[in-house]
Amino acid sequence: MAYQSYVLVCGGTACCSSGGDKVVAEFKRILAEQKLDETVQVVTTGCLGFCEQGPIVKILPQGTFYVQVKPEDVKEIVAEHLVKGRVVQRLCYDPEQAKKLVAEANIPFYQKQYRIVLRNCGVIDPEKIEDYIARDGYKAIEKVLFEMTPEQVVEEILKSGLRGRGGAGFPTGMKWKFAMQQPKGQKYMVCNADEGDPGAYMDRSTLEGDPHSVLEAMTIAGYAIGASKGFIYIRAEYPLAIRRLEVAIEQAHDLGLLGKDILGSGFDFDIELRFGAGAFVCGEETALLQSIEGNRGMPRPRPPFPAVKGLWGRPTVINNVETLANIPVIINKGADWFNKIGTATTKGTKVFALTGKVNNSGLIEVPMGTTLREIIFDIGGGIRGGHQFKAAQTGGSTPRSTTSRSPRSARSWALAASS
Amino acid sequence: MSEKTEQMTPELKAFIEEWKGKPGNLIMVLHKVQQTYGYIPREIAIEISSLLDVPLAKIYGVVTFYNFFKLQKAGKYIIQVCLGTACYLRGGDDLMKEFERQLGVGVNATTPDGLFSVEAVRCLGCCGLAPVVVVNGEVHGKLATKDVAGIIEKYRKLG
Ligand SMILES: Cc1cc2nc3c(=O)[nH]c(=O)nc-3n(C[C@H](O)[C@H](O)[C@H](O)COP(=O)(O)O)c2cc1C
Ligand code: FES
Numbered sequence: 001m002a003y004q005s006y007v008l009v010c011g012g013t014a015c016c017s018s019g020g021d022k023v024v025a026e027f028k029r030i031l032a033e034q035k036l037d038e039t040v041q042v043v044t045t046g047c048l049g050f051c052e053q054g055p056i057v058k059i060l061p062q063g064t065f066y067v068q069v070k071p072e073d074v075k076e077i078v079a080e081h082l083v084k085g086r087v088v089q090r091l092c093y094d095p096e097q098a099k100k101l102v103a104e105a106n107i108p109f110y111q112k113q114y115r116i117v118l119r120n121c122g123v124i125d126p127e128k129i130e131d132y133i134a135r136d137g138y139k140a141i142e143k144v145l146f147e148m149t150p151e152q153v154v155e156e157i158l159k160s161g162l163r164g165r166g167g168a169g170f171p172t173g174m175k176w177k178f179a180m181q182q183p184k185g186q187k188y189m190v191c192n193a194d195e196g197d198p199g200a201y202m203d204r205s206t207l208e209g210d211p212h213s214v215l216e217a218m219t220i221a222g223y224a225i226g227a228s229k230g231f232i233y234i235r236a237e238y239p240l241a242i243r244r245l246e247v248a249i250e251q252a253h254d255l256g257l258l259g260k261d262i263l264g265s266g267f268d269f270d271i272e273l274r275f276g277a278g279a280f281v282c283g284e285e286t287a288l289l290q291s292i293e294g295n296r297g298m299p300r301p302r303p304p305f306p307a308v309k310g311l312w313g314r315p316t317v318i319n320n321v322e323t324l325a326n327i328p329v330i331i332n333k334g335a336d337w338f339n340k341i342g343t344a345t346t347k348g349t350k351v352f353a354l355t356g357k358v359n360n361s362g363l364i365e366v367p368m369g370t371t372l373r374e375i376i377f378d379i380g381g382g383i384r385g386g387h388q389f390k391a392a393q394t395g396g397s398t399p400r401s402t403t404s405r406s407p408r409s410a411r412s413w414a415l416a417a418s419s
Numbered sequence: 420m421s422e423k424t425e426q427m428t429p430e431l432k433a434f435i436e437e438w439k440g441k442p443g444n445l446i447m448v449l450h451k452v453q454q455t456y457g458y459i460p461r462e463i464a465i466e467i468s469s470l471l472d473v474p475l476a477k478i479y480g481v482v483t484f485y486n487f488f489k490l491q492k493a494g495k496y497i498i499q500v501c502l503g504t505a506c507y508l509r510g511g512d513d514l515m516k517e518f519e520r521q522l523g524v525g526v527n528a529t530t531p532d533g534l535f536s537v538e539a540v541r542c543l544g545c546c547g548l549a550p551v552v553v554v555n556g557e558v559h560g561k562l563a564t565k566d567v568a569g570i571i572e573k574y575r576k577l578g
């Protein structure tokens with residue numbers, strides 16, 4: 001593509017509701033009017049993680065990061081930044097009314113982060129499969145189908161040390177191995193997108209910003225365990241994520257990346273969506289399976305584990321959205337690359353939704369082992385209004401991945417400050 | 420139960436046809452019913468029972484299990500006030516009280532003109548905008564009690 005600049009406008013739920021869609025329309029209108037639409041491309045992305053300051057606009061190649069952009073500001077950004085190459089200082093993020101920071105990389109919010117799960121979030125247009133493919137998308141499924149046996153895939157995931165991000169922290173490779181070892185026949189791959197813990201929107205943002213990564217991961221898992229059918233159980237309260245998944249599934253079908261005989265490999269795999277209906281307990285895997293079957297979502301005791309007896313009594317693997325989003329990267333870069341990130345017992349990164357009385361709330365991804373102090377004070381910019389830190393709560397579903405020197409704050413996520 | 424009887428729409432019928440053979444279709448069909456009527460009318464539930472060949476008791480069981488499904492018609496505008504942790508901390512509770520006060524109805528009730536109902540919902544996943552209120556799918560974020568009147572007025576004008 002011959003574009004000289006890219007205008008990325010966040011199309012996540014938070015930014016949309018603060019007027020991001022109007023900003024996109026205004027950019028398109030003004031760029032077309034000034035005949036700049038051949039050199040500047042406008043891209044609507046998923047959540048950029050900085051929701052509270054939205055709508056967010058990022059301009060490439062400079063990486064300039066504008067916050068709280070209103071449609072009225074667009075004219076100035078075009079005239080100053082895109083035409084004359086001058087940064088519009090007044091729209092840059094400004095923590096202490098001090099020096100204006102320009103590039104995203106300079107904002108403390110981003111400096112300590114490490115993005116694997118959110119690699120494409122805020123970078124690609126989630127409604128364009130080409131964007132995903134251009135960033136190594138669907139490369140892992142090709143590698144898996146043509147160069148690896150199901151056993152090798154399971155082995156790679158085991159070796160990576162990846163553990164479930166849905167709460168229990170169970171080794172993903174082990175779960176896949178149990179299901180793989182069950183006798184051949186109908187098996188199912190289920191993605192748990194019921195994200196119900198208050199304050200959590202990690203899965204929502206991943207689905208909105210990078211739906212193909214989850215589809216690709218489910219297909220890889222399907223191949224590994226011998227399943228031909230997948231379900232994504234998603235909350236009905238997430239309409240934007242549902243729409244993006246529907247678009248993504250259709251696009252994957254069109255390119256032969258889902259459906260019969262994927263990429264000519266002889267492997268069949270299809271994915272359907274099933275909506276939750278406002279019952280928190282359905283995030284629990286046995287209740288979730290009941291709900292997919294169309295029943296009241298009542299949990300049942302395990303064993304038998306779903307890997308042995310799951311949906312309609314068949315072997316079923318259930319993985320969380322964030323767990324799955326790691327899979328294609330692990331396949332592409334290798335288990336040895338992945339298991340060097342994180343701590344001795346927990347590998348990789350963790351996405352957090354930082355909310356409450358912190359200065360910067362938003363979505364963050366940090367290596368496992370990052371302390372709460374770093375999350376709250378370095379990334380979160382400290383407590384609002386300069387108050388003293390008092391208490392923090394981590395969600396029930398977030399693995400105990402953060403450690404803090406302050407014993408009182410060992411469980412943190414939504415924050416409360418003394419006021 | 421509402422007084423007037425609801426008719427099965429052609430669109431709903433087609434949807435049921437499409438889903439009929441698929442296992443676990445009941446909840447997806449109920450979503451469509453609620454989307455069509457705003458609640459699950461008894462007469463439609465009876466028809467679905469025979470079309471999908473599931474006992475009415477089971478449909479009732481499912482409808483009452485899931486918060487999302489309603490047995491009564493709600494207001495034209497459903498004001499959902501988030502009381503998730505982040506919103507609660509930033510005053511979601513006060514917003515709820517203010518809506519109740521200004522509309523003169525309690526939670527889960529509908530105004531006499533049938534225009535508004537107020538509901539408490541769990542985290543909507545846009546906590547960065549806390550406290551959040553969603554009206555028929557439209558998100559209003561970073562609200563204070565002084566914004567409540569304006570929101571009600573906006574929808575009242577739409578009628
Ligand atoms: C009450 C309850 C609620 C849960 N809610 C969720 C949820 O919202 N999302 C999720 O992925 N897992 C949730 N879980 C965990 C699931 O049961 C299951 O362990 C997980 O989806 C497995 O995926 P993983 O191995 O990739 O983590 C919940 C568990 C319980 C007991
Ligand atoms: S939704 Fe735009 S930054 Fe999160």
Ligand code: FES
Binds near residue numbers: 502504505541
């Ligand atoms: S707590 Fe209200 S949107 Fe998350």
